[in-house]
Amino acid sequence: MVVSQAIVSFLYAYGAAGLVAALLFLLLGIDRVEPSARGAYAFRPLIVPGLVMLWPLVLWRWWQIVQGRGADMSVRRSFLARHAAAWKTLAVVLPIMLVAALALRQSGPYELPAVPIDQRAMSVESGR
């Protein structure tokens, strides 16, 4: 309970900090950081949830751009290889997970077909 309480407090603090960061970014940062955002206002509400959720990343990119660094827009050639690696991993993990879950499954008494009570009593008696 203490741990859960701590997680929840952390989430609230994170969200509050995110709201502040989002406001600052929209007021001060966005026009300098993103040339194509100048004069475009309608899309701004759409990005607020992302700003709140990813605010550490946003502040980091903002700072990077202000510093004049990180303008590397090139595309990494290894993405296709990473896709392939991701699928190979899933190809192994998913079947194991599904088979294990079904193997471990315990069938409870509720999975037996419903039987009227008197009949069950009879079958129990006859079994004796």
Next chain:
Amino acid sequence: MSVTLKPVIWYRSKLVYDGVVLLAMFLYIIAYLRLAPNLQLVSRPIDDAILRMRAFGSCAFLLVSFILAIGPLSRLDRRFLPLLYNRRHFGVIACSVACAHVYYVYSWYLNLSPLNPLLALFSANTSYGQVLGFPFEIFGVLALVILLALAFTSHDFWLSFLTPRLWKSLHMLIYLAYGAIVAHIALGSFQGSGDPFFVMIVCASALGLVGVHLAARSVSRAPEGTAGDDNWVDAGLISTIADKRARIIDLGEGEKVAIFRYDGKLSALTNLCAHQNGPLGEGRIIDGCVTCPWHGFQYRPEDGCAPAPFTEKVATYRLRRDLDRLWLDRRANPPGTRVEPLPVNEGVADGG
């Protein structure tokens, strides 16, 4: 390819697409709510909130599975290509359906407790040390957080602000999310209700998805061969490249090159679009420019530059020929480097 950012770019085809997806989703939910009560066991009646929770949960799972299948399906069969254009809207819809699932989970499971719902979520079950009765909700939380992050960053602003590289890395998390969703179902629903029909659907979707991805990989692999110089690779016969289309050559380690044939000439560009790594080689030449099949970014084939006023550039490659056989230099030129196009007819005419 907008110069200033717009909230959402909707044109006719996208509206139709979104409409079809939403319609399919509503039909699924309605059918589920209508049909599922008939299948339930007399001994275990299901109440309304649980039914809704299951309808939206399974719908979200099927949507995510389908989204992940679009890529390989369109590689296997070009008729699926139109589905690729609008995957982002599709993703946002799937995320909203997952949110509806969680809403109904709360309205039933967690509403019984006076605790703050967030607190209840993390403290209701903490048996992380066991497999049976494992708090499978945590996998649902992980998946939902990822789906939300991807939906929130689906606007083009994020692509340019975070850089395509970082954005793409972020969006690779969808694979982790998919694994988490399957774990969420396997440890949760499979252990509880164990409806055999649902178990079958989940297993078939997950395994089928892996299957189409593996199948698509083997299709896109092109033949390789090297001449005396190791840097030049055999790129097949010129005469077998369709006009205004490309052949994709796989150089290994994820590097692919698209060789386009247009106006009696040939040019080679990287297969990766500078926008979101779309497969340029699956696009065609429109108005003299290589046009990406995903969102229509354009590049001049001879130098890989987008026409003004756009500034995107992609890498070019050098080509050589031996009669009808094409050779490709595997060393990429810096993005935007001009390479003289190779004429198609010269050598073939000489060679008779």
